Amino acid sequence: MTEDRQGISSFEDLMVFQKAYGVSLEIHKKSLGFPKEEQYGLADQIRRASKSICANLAEGHGKHCHSNKEFKRYISIAIGSSDEMRVWLRYCLDLHYINETEWKHWKDSYKEISKMLQGLHRSWK
8 A cells, every 4th residue: 555645745644644644553552461571672662663663654754855865764664663563562461461352453453554664665766
């Protein structure tokens, strides 16, 4: 899926931002219920990684008027964070902090977000 640059006046207009933001909110809320010993470990890490996708899209889009290459660099960083989330989610599943249904939903969501980001990266010239 690629973004049509027409009608994109803000990072908030990007479909991939909207999807990543929604999933990030779900992850944040769920992580607040992780054990106390994980609040500064795994829980904090998944909150930061999931929010990093949104933050990099916002920062990169803000700089794209100066350099499309710069925006593409931020998109690449967001792709890395999206893929990283799939690793952290596996830890969450294996440590029994999330169930199989949640893991599958979020794993698939981040797979889709990565594909959307890759499409955005290819299309942004």
